[in-house]
Amino acid sequence: MNRPQAFVFVAFLALTAPFTASAADPKPLAIGSHAPDFHLPGVDGKTYSLADFAQAKVLVVVFTCNHCPTAQAYEDRIAQLHADYLDQGVAVVAISPNDPAAVRLDELGYTDLGDSFDDMKLRAKDHGYRYPYLYDGETQSVAHAYGVLATPHVYIFDADRVLRYAGRFDDAEVKAVKSHDALNAVKALLAGQPVPVPQTRVFGCSTKWAEKRADAQKSLAKWNAEPVAIEPIDLKGVTQLARNEGKNLLLVNLWATWCGPCVAELPELVEINRMYRGRGLKLATISMDNPEKRADALKVLQEHHVAAANSILASSDRDAFAQALDKEWPGPVPYTILIAPGGKIVYRKSGAIDPLELKRAIVGVLGRTYK
Numbered sequence: 001m002n003r004p005q006a007f008v009f010v011a012f013l014a015l016t017a018p019f020t021a022s023a024a025d026p027k028p029l030a031i032g033s034h035a036p037d038f039h040l041p042g043v044d045g046k047t048y049s050l051a052d053f054a055q056a057k058v059l060v061v062v063f064t065c066n067h068c069p070t071a072q073a074y075e076d077r078i079a080q081l082h083a084d085y086l087d088q089g090v091a092v093v094a095i096s097p098n099d100p101a102a103v104r105l106d107e108l109g110y111t112d113l114g115d116s117f118d119d120m121k122l123r124a125k126d127h128g129y130r131y132p133y134l135y136d137g138e139t140q141s142v143a144h145a146y147g148v149l150a151t152p153h154v155y156i157f158d159a160d161r162v163l164r165y166a167g168r169f170d171d172a173e174v175k176a177v178k179s180h181d182a183l184n185a186v187k188a189l190l191a192g193q194p195v196p197v198p199q200t201r202v203f204g205c206s207t208k209w210a211e212k213r214a215d216a217q218k219s220l221a222k223w224n225a226e227p228v229a230i231e232p233i234d235l236k237g238v239t240q241l242a243r244n245e246g247k248n249l250l251l252v253n254l255w256a257t258w259c260g261p262c263v264a265e266l267p268e269l270v271e272i273n274r275m276y277r278g279r280g281l282k283l284a285t286i287s288m289d290n291p292e293k294r295a296d297a298l299k300v301l302q303e304h305h306v307a308a309a310n311s312i313l314a315s316s317d318r319d320a321f322a323q324a325l326d327k328e329w330p331g332p333v334p335y336t337i338l339i340a341p342g343g344k345i346v347y348r349k350s351g352a353i354d355p356l357e358l359k360r361a362i363v364g365v366l367g368r369t370y371k
Helices: 069-073 075-088 117-127 141-146 181-190 210-224 235-243 260-264 266-279 291-303 318-325 355-366
Strands: 058-063 090-097 133-135 153-157 163-167 231-233 249-255 281-287 309-313 335-339 345-350
Touching (some): 058 075, 058 141, 075 090, 075 181, 090 141, 153 181, 163 181, 231 235, 249 355, 260 266, 266 281, 266 355, 335 355, 345 355
Parallel strands (some): 058 090, 090 133, 231 309, 249 281
Antiparallel strands (some): 153 163, 249 335, 335 345
């Protein structure tokens, strides 16, 4: 007889399609209910259902996602639970409940990745997930059946797949844990004892049901209506900019209207600005066009909705400009640097940016979780 496989079913449910019943007031699965079945694709290319975990003594279903800072705060703890109880017959599975199109850009300020299936694959690879990570984004039917309130939301089932615990993973996102709720439930079930506290409140990011897509679209329209301007900047102004004496993380992009790659990456820079500016990122662009081309530069910036600190260099001395901004600038555009408060350059990119690389550099400074 094969030894029961131990998995931690961390259910990360990505919500996409609307339901006949409103998702605005989801009803969490009641204690004592049987686990709703599912048929979902995993990031490993396999499709999973409850039958795949039939040998597990305990099934832990955690609904979580890529973007939420609370969900990210619990990644290591979920992985540890999986590792510690793998050989004791505990199954851990992850399903994402969020509709990627329902997530506003300013809700992505703590992450480098969104909640799409492709981004889930990247997250699983980057963090070495050893448990299934499933996607429910096409229909959100599983998230609805379980009544997912937030990410993360934990459901723990016994060997008969009867729900014995539902709620938070534990009581502390970033401080010392006092109540190991999910872990206590697992231990009790393995010991054949009642779960001491079968239900707790959940905390984290609200589930991004498909009906929130309209709000995401409204936010884009609002941001696209923001005024766009461009002002001359002299070498003294560049020197002051490079010092970055404020509290914000400063993203500086050198570009020109005649530079195809420069113009092509403006939408990516706008998206990045909208993602992180609420957390203290400031975007500054400097056009390397001749000053008399200011109107042309402004037109391009307006077409791409670059509502940032836009400047056009009022100097023809490129060497002095490089000395003032970044001595390592080789001369071509586009050129992008990330300046920490106090003036230290923490990221440089000559040529077109890699958006994911830049997002990771930004999150590396700002952090992925609530402090």
